[in-house]
Structure formats: C-alpha cells, structure tokens
Amino acid sequence: QVQLVESGGGLVQAGGSLQVSCAASGRSFSSYSMGWFRQAPGKEREVVAAIRWGGDTESYADSVKGRFTISRDNAKNTVYLQMNSLKPEDTADYFCAVCLKFHAALDKEGEYDYWGQGTRVTISS
Numbered sequence: 001q002v003q004l005v006e007s008g009g010g011l012v013q014a015g016g017s018l019q020v021s022c023a024a025s026g027r028s029f030s031s032y033s034m035g036w037f038r039q040a041p042g043k044e045r046e047v048v049a050a051i052r053w054g055g056d057t058e059s060y061a062d063s064v065k066g067r068f069t070i071s072r073d074n075a076k077n078t079v080y081l082q083m084n085s086l087k088p089e090d091t092a093d094y095f096c097a098v099c100l101k102f103h104a105a106l107d108k109e110g111e112y113d114y115w116g117q118g119t120r121v122t123i124s125s
Helices: none
Strands: 001-009 010-012 018-025 031-039 046-051 057-058 068-072 078-083 092-099 119-124
Touching: 001 119, 018 031, 018 092, 018 119, 031 068, 031 078, 046 068, 057 068, 068 092, 078 092
Parallel strands: 010 119
Antiparallel strands: 001 018, 018 078, 031 046, 031 092, 046 057, 068 078, 092 119
C-alpha cells in the first residue's frame, strides 16, 4: 500500500524558516516526480513546487520563487520543502504528492496519483 506522510509543519513568525518533509512508503519513488501543494483556508489547492524524477529539474510557483526549495533524497524515499522568508500568506495545509507519469504537467493537480494527508503551516505576523 502506497503511503505519503508529511511532517514538520508548525507555527512560525513571519520572516522565519521551516522545512516540511514527506516520507513515502510502499514502493520506491526514485523514478517518479513529486510535488508540494498547499491549500489555504477558503481557497483552492495550488501547486507550490515540483521536482522531476531525476532530481535535476525543479519548478516553483511565482509566489514562492527565491524563498522555497524542493529537494529529494531517493535513498530515504523522502522529499523536502525548505521554506524561508515566510509570510502570513504562506499559511496553509501543505500536501505532498507523487506523479507516476513520465511526461506530466507537474503544475496540474490531476497529474498526481498519490497524496499525503497534509501538514499545517501557520505563519504569524
């Protein structure tokens, strides 16, 4: 059974940093792309960042470029999202997801096959 478990969420002051992690189990995801999404209260889920299966191509939403970094450790079957210079508008539930397709539009929620349950990130002003 495939399972994605996020961790590392919490409460941080604006300007601070936080790293969230996503541990995958059930199969090896080293050959697949992974992404981070977030959903703020009352808003639709949106892509934050994605990383291709080879780990050499990353993409970011404009709102987080220069502040967030996605990375992966295939040996640990884990993907990370390092978030710096956090803003109150980054407050959301953060979800990781895995895409099994080799040629996919990683900014599209529908391209992903498995999802975690989410971890809450709250940024205070």
